[in-house]
Amino acid sequence: MVNNQSRMTHRSVNRIIAAGIFLVAEALYLSTMAPTFSFWDCGEVIATSRTLGIPHPPGAPLYLLVGHLFSLLPFFDDIGARINFFSTLISSTTIMLTYLIIVRLIAMYREMKPEAWSLPEKIAAWGGAAVGALALAFSDSFWFNATETGLWAASSLLTATIFWMMLSWHDEDPAPGSERWLLGVIYMIGLSIGVHLLCLLALFSLVLIYYFKKYTVTPKSFGLMMLFSLALFFLIYKLIIKGIPVLLVTTSWWGLIAVLAALISGIWYSHQKRIPLMNLALLSVVLLILGYTSYVLIFVRAHAGPPINENDPSTLQAFFSYVNREQYGEWPLWPRRWSPEPVYQYFYQKYSSEWDYFWRYQLNQMYLRYFGWQFIGRSSDVEGAVVDWGKLWGLPFLVGLFGAWSHFRKNWKMALPVAVLFVMTGVILVLYLNQPEPQPRERDYSYVGSFFAFALWIGIGVERLFAWLSAKMKSLDTKQLAWLAIAVVASGLLSINGRMLMANYRTHDRSGNYVPWDWAWNMLQSCDKDAILFTNGDNDTFPLWYLQEVERIRTDVRVVNLSLANTGWYLLQLKHDSPRGAKPVNIDMRDDDLGNISYVPVDSVEVAVPAGREVRKLYDDARRSGVTLPGAPSDSLRWTLRPTLTYQGEGFLRPQDIAVYAIVVDNFGKRPIYFALTVDPAEMTGLDRNLRLEGLVYRVVPLGSASPLSFADPGTLYGNLFNAYRYRNTGNLAVNIDETSRNLLGNYPPLFARLAMTLAASPDAPVMVPDASGVRKSARSGSLSLDVLDRYSRLFPLARFPVTPKLAGSVATLYAAGGANEKAYPYIHYLETLAAQSSAGREPELYFTLAQAYRSAGKVREAESIMNDLEMALPELRKRLDSLKQ
DSSP states (O other), rough: HHHHHHHHHHHHHHHHHHHHHHHHHHHHHHHOOOOOOOOOTTHHHHHHHTTTBOOOOOHHHHHHHHHHHHHHHHTTTHHHHHHHHHHHHHHHHHHHHHHHHHHHHHHHHHHSSSGGHHHHHHHHHHHHHHEEEEEEEEHHHHHHHHHHHHHHHHHHHHHHHHHHHHHHHHHHHHSTTTTTHHHHHHHHHHHTTTGGGGGGGGGGHHHHHHHHHOOOOOHHHOOOOOOHHHHHHHIIIIIIHHHHHHHHHHHHHHHHHHHHHHEEEEHHHHHHHTTTHHHHHHHHHHHHHHHHHHGGHHHHHHOOOOSSSSTTOOOHHHHHHHHTGGGOOOSSOOOOOOOHHHHHHHHHHSSSHHHHIIIIIIIIIIIIIIHHHHHTBBOOOOOOOOOOOOTTTTHHHHHHHHHHHHHHHHHHHHHHHHHHHHHHHHHHHHHHHOOOOOSOOGGGGGGGHHEEEEHHHHHHHHHHHHHHHHHHTOOOHEEEEEEEEHHHHOOOOOOOIHHHHHHHHHHHTTTTTTHHHHHHHHHHSSSSSTEEEEEEGGGGGHHHHHHHHSSOOSTTEEEEEEEEGGSSHHHHHHHHGEEEOOOOOOOSSOHHHHHHHOOEOOOOOEEEEEEEEHHHHHHHHHHHHHHOOSSSSEEEEEEEEEEEEEEEEEEEEOOOHHHHHHHHHHHHHTSOOOEESSHHHHGGGTTTGGGEESSSEEOSSSSSOSSSSSEHHHHHHHHIIIIIIIOOOOOOOTTTHHHHHHHHTTTHHHHHHHHHHHTTTTTTSEEEEEETTSSEEEEEEEHHHHHHHHHHHHHSSSSOOOOHHHHHHHHHHHHHHHHHHOHHHHHHHEEEEEEEOOTTOOOOOHHHHHHHHHTTOHHHHHHHHHHHHOOOOOOGGGGHHHHHOO
């Protein structure tokens, strides 16, 4: 009776604490959750979840199915927030499982059932497990993943679930029915294939747990176990994940049906003949394949032709290519500096050898630095941030090291599986990925499995610290030991969890960040009806897909991603599909040529395309704005098409260049054509002198500019910046804006400055601009220029959005020229601050800009002092300075 009551007490308390930890994590994640989609892959994942579309290979069909379910639940008005909510729930569940796993690991090395623990031991175990779980919850990368839509939160949950289920089997074996845990583990691994392959790396830890439970450790048995681990991994990865698509391609669906029939027959036979090991093995294979069948969604939905249908895996051959990520090519394990791309070759030169590259960049920069962010401290939230011991004082790291050491001392057989999980999802993953330098973004999210494993040791470290102290204080009675346990746990909660919460809360609070949604809205609203818009990367494409596919906003605009335009399947979709009723993109090239598009050798070619209604558009816009065009429009769009790639002395056009050329030639004058502001001029195939700036887009126009990207229509630019665009919370310093959002918001200040300078060039001239209702009103250009600057200053304060010295100087000069010196002073002070951190010899342009700003504000003496400093520091530039003064 006493034992039963004790058992119930432990189970009840343990479950209550686990539920409490779940609620704490969920409350934190909900309060800091992104209110809509975020940049990078989030927009694509949400859009394809909502519409059951096909994301980039290899896809995540299981995630799409569950994400689609959450997109239908009316918890939030914003669809992105609904799927973000899914991330918070699964992340909180992962934290709860982390707590439960730590308690189980402690029970294993204590070698007694938890109901037999004394009160101090219970407090230390429960409290230490809570500290470890919350350390993971508050860590940099895990918290970041928990508040946005992405596959990494789901991958973490599957990894934790698989590990917890394996420990559950360990507890029950050899009781009858314990095999269900093993079958459950295998099925979860099969399901994980439909989310992310990272969970496969947990397989080696699982085999270790099974081996230590079932076999005596000898050199021979340990070696056989390692061979079995590798064989099992390759069975799943090569024969099932890679092999089933091959089987489908070679034998169609009948081959898969035949394999399943053979497996089911074997299961029946082993059951009848009472061969348990054979039965378990065959059931496991069937469950793996059953979990893998989530990929049927990709094949079926590709046949339905959803608007987002990347790689169009509607044939077995295309499906095989999709699942096997063929579009990304292969990368070797050696050499480490393997990529022939010029940009990578440039960075490779910084390293003396393959090992130097591996140690300094791939291991230190791309893993150990990320590991340090979690448990030592991150210097800032910007890309390239270093490890900062002052942030977390290194306490989580040191306690985790102590926990790992203690775990191996107490129970090396269970410490080793944790260590293997830590290494496999850390260092071994670094080896496998073989990432080239540079990467487009930080990749810390890839290693959350490794961070999860280390968090287990943090919890063990707190419990072992209590054990060490209690061993040193043998005179303490049970009550005093209970207070000691409380003190140790409280210290961990405050110095580890509390410090992590304080250090990371601000940079992980996304609750007011609407930048991605507004960015997409602003770009789409910049385009006229039925426009064709060329975009470049993930962050100017996936947000647009979200608004078009999820919110059904401006579905008439055809977004043409230049990266995808290198593929035939994408160009064929542009030509033939009408997503949401949008017009197909007219491309006169034959389908065979489009489907097999490749590099084409070419010399420079002069191109002329009839301008059609674009000439009248230019005249009408100028008339409505009351301004004069910088030149006479041509009846044709004329530009020089030059090779964009040189190989062995011969010039080539890339597939995307051919696509841009064909789309412009076949559509210009019939439909408006734009380039996103973020597209590099080198990607514009020579059209950079035939563009008009209209905000976040450039419009292709039949008017050549004196210099690239120099033409802007003030009326159109004003209408977009003042009436069409949204800037929620950009100027609210109480709202955290992440680095990616800040970087993209940095495109706005030059637009406001450009408009202000255009207006200030003729300050007394009248100009017609639209008001909020679209009605045009006449205003004096000079006063309107000040209005533009005022709006810019409110929306993009310098405290959040630092700008170049040239832009700050321009704003200061424009304010001063308009008689608003008091508004110029913050920008002058900004320049003074920059100058105080440098010198005239190092940055003469900065000092000259400051001198100009002083002079425009009437501070002649200060301006002369700066000029004297420049002349003294740089006598060799005297002639250049004299010309600049004039």
